[in-house]
Amino acid sequence: MNIQGRPYRTIWLNQDGRSVDIIDQRWLPHAFRVVTLGSVEDAAVAIRDMWVRGAPLIGVTAAYGVAMAMREDAGDAALDAAWEKLHETRPTAINLRWALDDMRKLLRPLSPAARAAAAYARAAEIADEDVALNRAIGAEGLAIIRRIAAGKKPGERVNILTHCNAGWLATVDWGTATAPIYLAMEEGLPVHVFVDETRPRNQGAHLTAWEMSNHGVPHTLIVDNAGGHMMQHGLVDMVIVGTDRTTARGDVCNKIGTYLKALAARDNGVPFYVALPSPTIDWTVDDGVKEIPIEERGGDEVSFVQGRDADGAIVRVRISPDASPVANPAFDVTPARLVTGLITERGVAEASREGLKALFPERG
Numbered sequence: 001m002n003i004q005g006r007p008y009r010t011i012w013l014n015q016d017g018r019s020v021d022i023i024d025q026r027w028l029p030h031a032f033r034v035v036t037l038g039s040v041e042d043a044a045v046a047i048r049d050m051w052v053r054g055a056p057l058i059g060v061t062a063a064y065g066v067a068m069a070m071r072e073d074a075g076d077a078a079l080d081a082a083w084e085k086l087h088e089t090r091p092t093a094i095n096l097r098w099a100l101d102d103m104r105k106l107l108r109p110l111s112p113a114a115r116a117a118a119a120y121a122r123a124a125e126i127a128d129e130d131v132a133l134n135r136a137i138g139a140e141g142l143a144i145i146r147r148i149a150a151g152k153k154p155g156e157r158v159n160i161l162t163h164c165n166a167g168w169l170a171t172v173d174w175g176t177a178t179a180p181i182y183l184a185m186e187e188g189l190p191v192h193v194f195v196d197e198t199r200p201r202n203q204g205a206h207l208t209a210w211e212m213s214n215h216g217v218p219h220t221l222i223v224d225n226a227g228g229h230m231m232q233h234g235l236v237d238m239v240i241v242g243t244d245r246t247t248a249r250g251d252v253c254n255k256i257g258t259y260l261k262a263l264a265a266r267d268n269g270v271p272f273y274v275a276l277p278s279p280t281i282d283w284t285v286d287d288g289v290k291e292i293p294i295e296e297r298g299g300d301e302v303s304f305v306q307g308r309d310a311d312g313a314i315v316r317v318r319i320s321p322d323a324s325p326v327a328n329p330a331f332d333v334t335p336a337r338l339v340t341g342l343i344t345e346r347g348v349a350e351a352s353r354e355g356l357k358a359l360f361p362e363r364g
Ligand SMILES: CSC[C@@H](O)[C@@H](O)C(=O)COP(=O)(O)O
Pocket: 053, 054, 055, 056, 093, 163, 164, 165, 166, 167, 170, 171, 175, 176, 177, 203, 241, 242, 243, 244, 254, 255, 330
């Protein structure tokens, strides 16, 4: 997508054919910084410390991490070590394991001499596939927005609420939850997005709002607790969120706070959609609450907030007493019964085992 008119992806291979550049998302929206990852260690740090984040982008970064490892040492032990090192970075997003398994399955039967080239080629393919999947999700979601727009009076906006950042910054391009919104904009539909700030790391305020601004999408930033009120007053036509892992029966794990939005949506008759590419489906688990590991992140993310001071410097400030203990679960699970539909690259599935099986008969 565009940054000041120039098209970018979130990760790209450098001319040296070895290292990758990423947009370092820790500093947005205040500073746009591109950094180079040159080794599997760099890739692991970038994922763990959230220089890159968002389930699909984590997967692609890990794929390039494996490729960089193979350039150093293409033996079996190094392949397994790269898998382990990258896998332990973040536990919840299933795209990470999906990409690592995909890479290892491809590379294992090859001779070590052939592995590095094959790994770079596959990592590039996974990146391109992500772009195509998101574009397809966009077309499916656009059909829903069109239907809502058709029921509106002339000039009325379609109001969409989103949580966290499931935008292009969370993927290679387009985003999942945002792809339908960008396509609706291209088509001239009057969309407006309520952006949840998404404490503790504020991915909504920092990233989604920045994306919307860059693309001229009308939007309003709201605090996380405002969504229910907006819905009660008829100000939200639909919710679209992303997901880090969706189970075989349609339970949706996503950024902490998503569950509360789904409850408020159900209570107010607002459709609650989840946009996801198929690598985000974990066919091996059913009960999301019991079976999905929830990442517990450091307490500093809750006790401090980052922003820009009056002099323009990016600063962190403490907002809670030094002595107060902090808990920081990064994700929650929305049960399938609260989900109106799963917007996938193959169509909109009912959030159920049968619904997913109908679209992905080869997997279910
Ligand atoms: C298309 S991204 C889907 C999810 O990864 C997204 O909604 C999300 O929760 C991101 O969490 P983050 O902790 O910022 O990686």
